[in-house]
Amino acid sequence: MELNQVSYFINLAETLNFTAAARLSGVSQPSLTRAIRRLEDELGGPLIYRDGKNSRLTGLGHDVEAEFRRMVVAMKSVRNHSEHWAMGGHRVLDVAVAPTVGPKEFTAFFESALAEMPSIEIKLHSLQSNEDTSEVLSGKYHACIMPRETRPERKLDVHPLFRERFVLGCSANHPLAANEIVRGEDLLEFPFVDRLKCEFRDRILDHFARRDLLMRPRFR
Amino acid sequence: MELNQVSYFINLAETLNFTAAARLSGVSQPSLTRAIRRLEDELGGPLIYRDGKNSRLTGLGHDVEAEFRRMVVAMKSVRNHSEHWAMGGHRVLDVAVAPTVGPKEFTAFFESALAEMPSIEIKLHSLQSNEDTSEVLSGKYHACIMPRETRPERKLDVHPLFRERFVLGCSANHPLAANEIVRGEDLLEFPFVDRLKCEFRDRILDHFARRDLLMRPRFR
DNA sequence: ATTGATTACGGTAGTCGTAATCATA
């Protein structure tokens, strides 16, 4: 079964005349005759009663026509779609933002990007906790915004977007409340909780390890 | 755009792997690669990002996949249909019966026919007044049952099914009431109405003409 | 070294158009 056979048959079903159908299809009459015959051979039965000016579709021909029309519709839809696409039509950019970051930090950037490229639509997703940059490689998202830099990957473009300060929240009469700057070393004097699920745990462990500081968590 | 390209692409969209898609499609890997490339050339843009184990469909690829699946569904439907048809599946026979005749005369025949050919369904239609045997030639009906024989047509099978008697209805003391048989000549003695729209008018005119009898209608 | 995709190339199948043939009105 070939698509030219399909469109030939549609034209034949509309004209019930091989000559006219061939003209509609832009091929010679023998070519259309052969195409229809091949179709009939493949489907195992005649599609049209050949009877000069009284030609008419067989029952099978009627049934087949309906399905073929669906195929032609789908095919035209593909052509339309790809044409619009090629013309720089609508494109959707799926961007995932980690929940810790929150998209509101970037609304200004998104707005200017949308203004600059009117043919682009940006769809924001919330990056799930079990997802990471591999979701970009697999194609689920086109880009993602994360709270920490990832290990460099050749296949990924990684750009630094922002820096975040770590801030200590404590009571006003806490010994550290007076410090303008609180270093990691200062923190080690006090008991702390090791939150295994903290997004920044790896980075903080790494930070202290590089400074040869020993962390002694009091709770876990 | 060819149907093999369509099914190749469906397989590729499911596997995201040219080698696996080629195996599924039953062709060599280079052949599938070329088919996809031709498709992309025709549609004017890439359908899949080629990236080893991280290959993924483009936006256009996603859109095209949906439409292509519709085409494949329609194609499979055609195959199923024609297969059932070839297996002696369901066939509908459209039979038109002239309203003068009425289908009830043939219910016994239709019932026996249905019993004999279980794969056949008979659909009865009422033959409209402006329709005749040409509706069979044009394919609207497969057969029609008419109250009079038509002129012989090479393209039509004509079979006599029944004979109808013409009966005189009159009052008991009418001069003709005593006759066992009423001949046309007997009728000519009496005034009668020439019903131009009578279905049998032509046949009756012909009948008298062949006997050199002059009809003198008193009303029209 | 292995997996995955593309390019090169010779062979072949299938489709096309022209022209001839057949059938019918």
Place this chain on the structure above:
DNA sequence: TATGATTACGACTACCGTAATCAAT
């Protein structure tokens, strides 16, 4: 004779498979 469909035949396109090449892990 004119219209419509099929068959015959030579030509060409385009697809396929094998094999080689390129790229990345």
